[in-house]
Amino acid sequence: MKHFDNLIAALNAPSVDPGQLQITVTSGGGAVSGVATVGSADGGATFISAPLVNSASKAVLSFSRTEDTTPAVSVKTVVPVLAPSAAASGSSPNFKTAIAFAAPYGFSGTFFATFLEAGGSGASPRQTITVGPSSTKIYADVVKDLFGKSPTAGSVFVEIPSGGKVYATLQPIAGTTASAPARELQLPTTLAESLTSAASSGQRPLFFDGLEQSTDPLHGTRWMLILNEVGGAAGLMNVRLYEPGNRTSAIAEKTVPIAAFQQLQLDTIFSALDLDAADRRKDRTNVEVVVTAIAGNARVAAMAVSIDNATGDTKTYPLAPIVGSGPPSVTRAVAIVPPTPASPARRRSVRP
Numbered sequence: 178m179k180h181f182d183n184l185i186a187a188l189n190a191p192s193v194d195p196g197q198l199q200i201t202v203t204s205g206g207g208a209v210s211g212v213a214t215v216g217s218a219d220g221g222a223t224f225i226s227a228p229l230v231n232s233a234s235k236a237v238l239s240f241s242r243t244e245d246t247t248p249a250v251s252v253k254t255v256v257p258v259l260a261p262s263a264a265a266s267g268s269s270p271n272f273k274t275a276i277a278f279a280a281p282y283g284f285s286g287t288f289f290a291t292f293l294e295a296g297g298s299g300a301s302p303r304q305t306i307t308v309g310p311s312s313t314k315i316y317a318d319v320v321k322d323l324f325g326k327s328p329t330a331g332s333v334f335v336e337i338p339s340g341g342k343v344y345a346t347l348q349p350i351a352g353t354t355a356s357a358p359a360r361e362l363q364l365p366t367t368l369a370e371s372l373t374s375a376a377s378s379g380q381r382p383l384f385f386d387g388l389e390q391s392t393d394p395l396h397g398t399r400w401m402l403i404l405n406e407v408g409g410a411a412g413l414m415n416v417r418l419y420e421p422g423n424r425t426s427a428i429a430e431k432t433v434p435i436a437a438f439q440q441l442q443l444d445t446i447f448s449a450l451d452l453d454a455a456d457r458r459k460d461r462t463n464v465e466v467v468v469t470a471i472a473g474n475a476r477v478a479a480m481a482v483s484i485d486n487a488t489g490d491t492k493t494y495p496l497a498p499i500v501g502s503g504p505p506s507v508t509r510a511v512a513i514v515p516p517t518p519a520s521p522a523r524r525r526s527v528r529p
Contacts, residue, residue: 253334253367255407255478256345258320260295260330262401262444262484271328271350272491273318275359280308281340288335288343290323295330297406297439308341319345332405332440334367349484349491363495365478367407371497373470373477375412380470383496385481388418388464390447394486401482402449402466404433404441411436412473416443418450421463428452428464435475446481468496 259272280286288306293299301324308314316322319333335343346359365371373383391397404414414435417427429450435441443449446466452458468479479496 253336254343254364255405256333256364257403257405258331260442273348273350275317275346276319277313277315277344278306278308279313279342282311285310286338286341288337290333290335292324292333293331293438295440297436330440347493349489360492362493371495373468375470375472376474381498382467382469383479384467384499385494385496386465388466390461392460396486398483398485399445402443402446403480404435405478406435406439406475407478408476409437410474412475413471414477415469415471417467419465
C-alpha cells in the first residue's frame with residue numbers, strides 16, 4: 178500500500194481546484210484502488226476510485242453513469258440522505274452525505290440536482306452544477322452546501338450528462354468529530370434492476386442476508402431499512418424477516434404504504450416489525466430481509482444500514498434481486514421424510 182499525505186506536492190503538480198486524478202497500471206499484475214480523503218477528519222469526505230469505462234464489476238461501484246441506461250429515456254440517479262438513528266441507546270451518530278460530480282473525461286459536464294424531503298414533498302429548487310473538463314466538484318454536505326437547507330432526510334435526484342459520474346459517501350458524525358470512516362453509497366437509477374414494483378415488468382423481491390439483533394444496547398449492531406420511492410407513484414410494500422434455519426416461514430411481516438418520492442426509514446427494522454417486544458426480543462444473527470412491492474405503481478429501492486452500538490461505525494448494503502428466484506413462500510413447505518430401509522430377509526442355512 179502506498180500513502181501520500183499531500184498527493185499534489187508528491188507529484189510536483191501545480192495547484193488545481195477542482196481536479197481529477199487518474200491511475201493507470203502500465204505493467205505487472207494485480208489490481209489497484211485509490212482512496213482519497215479531502216478536507217479534515219471532522220469536515221471532509223472520503224472517495225473511492227472507479228474505472229472510467231464500463232466493466233463487469235460495475236454492480237459494486239459507488240457511482241452511477243448514464244451510459245449504463247437507455248439514452249432515449251430520462252434517467253436520474255437517486256442519492257439517499259439519511260436521518261439520525263432514532264435508537265436512544267448506544268452511539269447515535271448524525272449523518273451527512275457527501276457527493277462528487279465528475280465531468281466526462283476531456284469534456285465539461287452539466288448536472289441538475291433536486292432535493293425532496295423524506296415525506297415526498299418540499300422539493301428544493303433545481304440546482305445546476307457545471308463541472309470543467311475532466312474535473313470533479315465535491316459537496317461535503319450536500320443538503321447544506323448545495324441546497325442551503327438544515328440537515329433533514331430525503332432523496333437527491335440527479336440528472337447526469339453523457340459520460341458523467343456521481344459519487345456519494347455517508348459520513349457518520351458523533352458530536353463534533355467523526356469517529357467512524359465514511360462509507361460509499363450504492364446509487365440506484367430510476368430504471369435500475371434493483372428496484373421492486375408491482376407492475377408486471379418489475380415484479381421482483383429484493384433480498385439481503387446478514388441482519389443482526391442484539392439484546393445488549395452497548396454491543397452488537399442495530400439495523401435500519403431505508404425504502405426510497407423513485408418513480409413518482411404510490412404503492413404498498415411488504416417487508417419480511419427470516420431466520421437462518423427457516424427461509425420459508427417468516428418470523429415477522431409488515432405491509433407499509435409508500436407515497437410518491439417518499440423515503441421510509443424503519444428504525445430499527447426489528448422494532449418496526451414488533452420483534453423488540455419483551456416476549457420476542459432475543460439475539461439473532463444472519464437474518465434475511467425481503468422487500469416486495471405488492472400493489473400500486475411505486476418503484477422502490479431498498480437499503481439496509483448497520484450501526485455499531487459501541488463505535489457508531491455505519492455501513493450500507495443495497496437490497497438486490499436474486500436471478501431466477503421468487504419470494505419465499507409459506508404455502509409450499511412440505512416435510513420430506515426419508516424412506517425407512519427394509520429389514521433384511523432372514524436366511525435359513527441348508528443342512529447337508
